[in-house]
Amino acid sequence: MTLTEDPTTTADGPAKEVGNARLRKEDARLITGKTTWTDNMVLPGMLHMAFLRSPVAHATISHLDVSAAKDRPNVVAVYTGQDFKDEQGTIPCAWPVTPDMVNPGHPSIAVDTVNHVGEAVAIVVARTRTAAVDAVEAIDVDYENLPVVLDMEEAVKDGADLVHASTSSNTSYHFVFDAGEAGTGSDTDAAFRDAEVTVSRRFVQQRLIPAFMEPRSAVVGVQGDNYTLWSATQIPHILRVMGALTTGIPEHKLRVVAPDVGGGFGGKLQVCPEEILALLVARRLGKPVKWTETRSESLMTAHHGRDQIQYIDVAAKKDGTVTGLRVRLLADMGAYLRLITPGVPALGAFMFPGIYKFPAYRFECDGVFTNKVPTDAYRGAGRPEATFAIERIMDELAVELDMDPMELRRKNWISAEEFPFTTVAGLEYDSGDYEQATQAALELLGYDELRAEQKRRRESGDPVQLGIGISTFTEMCGLAPSRVLGSLSFGAGGWEQASIRMLPTGKVEVVTGSTPHGQGHETAWSQIVADELGVPFEDVEVLHGDTAISSRGLDTYGSRSLVVGGTAVVKAAEKVVAKARKIAAHLLEASEDDLEFSGGKFSVKGTPGAGLGIQEIALAIFAAHDYPEGIEPSIDAEAAFDPVNFSFPHGTHLCAMEVDTETGFVTIRKYASVDDIGTIVNPIIVEGQMHGGLAQGIAQALYEEAIYDADGNLTTGTFVDYLLPSAADLPTFHTGNTVHAATSNPLGAKGVGEAGCIASTPAVVNAALDAVRHLGVTDIRMPLTPERVWRAIHQGGDGGDRAAEGSNAYGGARTTESGIEEAAQ
Template sequence: MGFEGIGAAVRRKEDQRFLSGSGHYTDDINRHGQLYAYIRRSDRPHARIIAIDTKAAGAMPGVAAVYTGADMQADNVGGLPCGWQVKNKDGTPMAEPPHPVLAVGKVRHVGDPFAVVVAESRQAAKDAAEKIAVTWEDLPGTASIADALAPGAALVHDDVPGNLCYDWHIGDPAATDAAFAQAARVVKLDLTNNRLIPNAMEPRAAVGDYDRTTGEHTLYTTSQNPHVIRLLMGAFVLHIPESRLRVVAPDVGGGFGSKIYHYAEEAIVTWAAGKLGKPVKWTAERAESFLSDAHGRDHISSAEMALDAEGNFLALRVKTLANMGAYLSTFAPCIPTYLYATLLAGVYKTPVIYAEVKAVFTNTVPVDAYRGAGRPEATYLLERLADVIAHETGIDRVSLRQRNFIPADAFPYQTPVALQYDSGNYQATLDAALKAADWAGFRARRAAAQTKGKLRGIGISTYIEACGIAPSAVVGSLGARAGLYEVANIRVHPTGSVSVFTGAHSHGQGHETTFAQVVSDQLGVPFEQIEIVHGDTEKIPFGMGTYGSRSLAVGGSAMVKAMDKIIAKGKRIAAHLLEASVDDIEFKNGAFSVAGTDKVKTLAEISLAAYVPHNYPINELEPGLEETAFYDPKNFTFPAGCHVAEIEIDPDTGVITVVNFVAVDDVGRVINPMIVEGQVQGGVAQGIGQALLENAVYDGSAQLVTGSMMDYTMPRADDLPSISVGTETTLCTHNPLGVKGCGEVGAIGSPPAIINAVVDALSDYGVRHIDMPASPQKIWSIVRAGRSRAAA
């Protein structure tokens, strides 16, 4: 056993079971007498349901039941709730149309569920589902924001005029206009942030169980936040009190945001299990995942920056249209507003900003948070705009960024778009990244590539993000319908081993390792004697789950708070045992001692005394050594950094190869550098995916063209370079560990670095901007046009 505390690259505890096939996922759960649900989904983008005939399906062998939306309504089942209400410019609330679990009246996107068959086998359920006869009246489908906003466009929801969910704004329009009026120059850029389909390795699954004898419902589900699902489904959909509803999210194979939300299938299996008195299981097929997991991004923006003669940013004006899809997914409304527009200052001291955001309904799969959620969209806009400004003003793109950086001595820094950054040093991450990427030596590499007929480009992105969305009171005032604290329960067992019950949820992040490192470090308990328990509402007091890179910053802080209580109680027990004053007891390296003496008691001795209270201050203290803490953060945390991408283009084919990628991030205090490296690399892989490969394509009638891996390009190992990861640390000033979060930085910082490099490589071809993904065909068209211009 070596050093396994904070800062050690400890190997991941959980990998033993994951890599040996011993993980226990939702689809591994099989209950006695279990039935299987198969969901009929609309293959039409938009249609009125005239009639659904389930008789033939119900008569098929092995079928226990066939349900439609009408059956659920008759049983008083509520719609899927939205967890965030955004207000319009005029203060009125956003349009919030109902989202029935099974479609009623209309289907609104390809994949919209409208009936479910529950049968003895998956096969029988599927056979029967084919016998459900539906009479449709097709309606025009719209997939693109432009089509949905066009005058006379078909309405996705009959009572939402113009398909407009909300028309929101932030910032000071008058001050922005005034700054623009004074500007020496204005640089504009229109850009699209492409729609992505998350594709976690494990498809979603859910098992509903019901105990007739106790009336207790249990839902096993692929979720990033089981308590949130219990709250939403119990309170709004199925009307089951928390005391009768247990939600378990066991091992989960990747989420990236897509497993935050409360989905129809969770309600369907829980409800059907109660109706039938038998467990009901549903597991998505990959094709269903494409049509039912919330998608990500899908923004169209126009941005303009006002500049003075020296290239200082004077004001930023942004107009963004965001595609919500057909219904509001759980947190959808806050993504293009409070997780996007509030980030438009970036790492720059732009004094005034005004952003307007319209959210639009279309006949597409709902869109919600996907790794980064709003912050990649803000970063892409700013960092592309910065390069276009550099290009048009002739100012070097690194100097332009440095000139506008918020300086390291300006923290805490209040931005004009609500956020207050607590700490950071953007120059430090920039310097380290430029050095690691050998920015200075690029010219020679470009020349060398040219001799091989290749076009080489280098790109930079200096970004910021906001993690651990908080505090609860503030997000509540902005429309959140949940608190955003975290909970930890720490149980020191009689012989000194420790169980930690955390409301954070690990679906690949390695919490069982990093959280144990934090506890080992703080309590001095050996790493291997610490157990991290998560993902079960019956075991964990409460929790808000894992998303938005919040687990350490919020969940870790709750753990520290609970450990502080353990130590405080331990000191009182030690004072009694060591016959000293509490004020004289010190706790260090897992032992309580009387200051300045050799009198000492280990945590295990104190714990034993607490559970076997023979010699114990029983009149002042309860026995036992277990504490719970709720931690509500004072602010977001603000990781930031610099990514540098170097790419090479084969001009004959348009193929782009990423030849080098450097990420230098400030994620606050690093608990486990190996895990940080892995998190950043994974995020960068997804960012490269967005920049070069991934694109959810709908046709004009709102059919999903990229409905499988045959057409939707997920990044693969051979699409990626070796990704170099470095860290430069400034501590978060308002949480006890000084941590900021590392889960999303890779996906946030990387897309503009890649596209900036692509545009740089094509600088001789008169290219100003390229929308993502920079596909070979797109690049070839640019090269061809450039060559024919040169020839003319």
């Protein structure tokens, strides 16, 4: 890729900013830390909060005495659940996926019982952070243990121990999508009855931790009965509404600010208990407070992701034509329902058919309570799980039919001329060409040479075997058409808001409701506006993340920002131009119809030379000495955009994997992907999103797993045991694009934030299996630890459970009252 900073001018007029590989204008301050992260905030008289957290997974609090902590130096107050039980409400769940979904409520701080390790039990408020942390150790607490529920397959059995005594079972909901009943497909039972071949598998989506770089942090400022909550959140707008509803602070008295935020990956798409408690404590004391989590606290208490057991059946004809798909999920909710906990697996329901023309499809999902921290959104949210299952079982079906896995896919995928295509799940895929992306990916990988090498290694019995894995995926992004969200019982719409302010000097402020947390909105939005208004890229400033500045918005998740928020910016810009046109016509003494707008300038058709720049008009209307009667003296504008459909990025990901059969160690030899994400606004940002997404998707396949021991302690309580790869562990990514514009937005953009994460995981696992399938291996559980791969090769099975003991490096870190206890030595 060529990095260019200066757009070139072509004979057809000024070069377009959209498509230009601009370096990100926000990066200098983000990378050097020269910005105000939430934890940098210091308010006069600010107090600090620290939490006593439960060291046990399920218990009643039999004794809790905070008096000694209150006597510690610099401690201002110590609170327990009893202090807030009447005003803390419940952490909101905005996605009741079924009318009879059971939601036992989610207190921000435990009152009588604790339901997962790490749940808040007491809050120390002190003048310094150190004093608060020290005083936590002085709290006297006893627990009476209750049976711990951890295993979903056990938890759903009759007579199982219950997480919540108030419920009759551990099943929160049973969600069904049946294409036959919905009228989008034929009868699934009949499809399986008549099938020539069926393949059934049980796949495990391990529990993951979002592991954003900046830990969560919240600061609450108090001005009379007005409150400002600064938070490292993805969703200041939603947090404002939900925070107001939960605490009873009137919405117009609550301002929420997300300053620069260091990553989220869905992990900050939440109304966190600690945010609510910070508001409650600040209101109780009338003083500003701050809470910033430690990394161990983050791993233990911020919501986790994935954690599904997937039972998937596919029916097919002997020639490989697929005839039916049946999916049953157990989805681990954890102990409580947070903002969209139940909706994540339900969102996946629509993606299991992938790119294939299944005539029949049925999906069922049980949301199951366990004594673990709640799950919720994590990059891809439902779609990686679905993509993994379908792409894994297509390989299994290919093996069963003795077909080439790519040929099987090709036989069943939607062909380019069939777009727009309505799937068996009822979605209308907008555009694409799976064959084209696949051909490009095969060339990028050097598929034929690697297949030849694979054959040589097999024949020579090389201890290092080679495999190639395929993932031909699509996803739904650009959340979302509000009416569709309504039909899915989601608690909000999917529109987005933008406004444009034309300043007197001609500079432009763009206010977006789509709050970034590292994506590069400021650069991309500037490029869009530069093109729409014909102003220099440098003249555009993008404002975001503060509900007092950006009053309406629905924030950033689900690869929605460019598709929905970027489109809102386009719409607002169109309004600005339309308003400016009237003034230009007036000042140029011409008819509006005779004006053309190009390169930021209105000119009169057929009259070369005469013209007026939009930046000049901004000054003219600021002065407002001379403008038409009957219009307002402003060319500022705002717009809201509600998409009519999702957009559907797709692509072909190929992974070549070396497996050391002596040790089980797997090494990615080469990774190639060709993605169709519609029109590309900024190739560098796209490349960055792809790399990050690939890293996270590969990490699910190879490295990451949140492990609880038999008592419900989080074994992977530090980054020693919760393993994240670095650049040193990942291969060079060979990426490419095909471009089929999205049809549901004027930019033609499809969204790229999650694509790499969704697509890559099954490609990696399929590759490892392809390398060792001739040795009798049919499945390996994720992550593919060397031990699991070795056991699968040499002992059969899927590699099995890992030991639940953490590694002993520097003593090992385990959960306890202060967060940590010494591992058994």
